[in-house]
Amino acid sequence: MPALVTFGRVLFAVLFMYTGATKLFAIQQTADFIATKVTIPAMLAPYTSQIETMTGMPMPQLLAWSVGGFEILAGLMIAVNFGARFFAILLIFFVIATTFYFHDFWNQPAPENAKTLIDALKNLSLIGALFMIAGYGRGPRPNEPAYGDV
Numbered sequence: 001m002p003a004l005v006t007f008g009r010v011l012f013a014v015l016f017m018y019t020g021a022t023k024l025f026a027i028q029q030t031a032d033f034i035a036t037k038v039t040i041p042a043m044l045a046p047y048t049s050q051i052e053t054m055t056g057m058p059m060p061q062l063l064a065w066s067v068g069g070f071e072i073l074a075g076l077m078i079a080v081n082f083g084a085r086f087f088a089i090l091l092i093f094f095v096i097a098t099t100f101y102f103h104d105f106w107n108q109p110a111p112e113n114a115k116t117l118i119d120a121l122k123n124l125s126l127i128g129a130l131f132m133i134a135g136y137g138r139g140p141r142p143n144e145p146a147y148g149d150v
Contacts, residue, residue, distance in 0.1 A: 006081070009078060009079060009081060009084070010079045012078065012129055012133070013075040013076065013078040013079035014075070015126075016071045016072070016074055016075030016078070016091065017071070017072050017076060017079070019071055020067070020068045020071025020073075021072060023064055023067060023068035023071065024064075024065070024068035027061065027064050027065065027068070028061075030064035030068065031060040031064040032060070034060040034063050034064055035058075035060040037102055038060070038063070038101055070090075070094070071094075073087075074087040078133060084134075085134050088131075088133040088134040089130075089134050091130050092131065092134070095123050095130065098123065099120050099124070103116050103120040103123060104116070105117040
């Protein structure tokens with residue numbers, strides 16, 4: 001059973017590593033897409049302008065770099081089972097946020113929202129798998145019953 005869990009964890013993590021890499025390899029397209037979907041609240045604007053000045057990048061581009069790097073790092077950590085619980089919990093919040101901002105099927109008319117609804121449901125299943133990884137963590141300890149022995 002542990003070999004199957006490890007194999008499943010690695011296959012699951014490939015999704016995040018791949019999507020993170022595609023964001024980084026097409027950074028301008030990712031930044032443009034983020035700019036169309038995410039608006040910075042007015043009360044955060046002074047802080048974001050300071051960050052833009054420090055980094056020399058506009059906020060959408062900075063978010064694109066951050067998101068791509070985070071997805072690769074989180075996927076890698078889940079794949080190698082190092083800090084898997086922590087990164088699974090972070091990814092839960094990340095997938096919830098991306099579903100809300102980028103798969104807003106509730107704002108689209110009925111025939112056109114079918115693909116977006118399917119993408120949102122896929123994200124819901126990813127959240128379920130991330131909850132399983134967060135709950136299972138590194139695996140059973142020697143003095144605890146194994147996952148299937150309960």
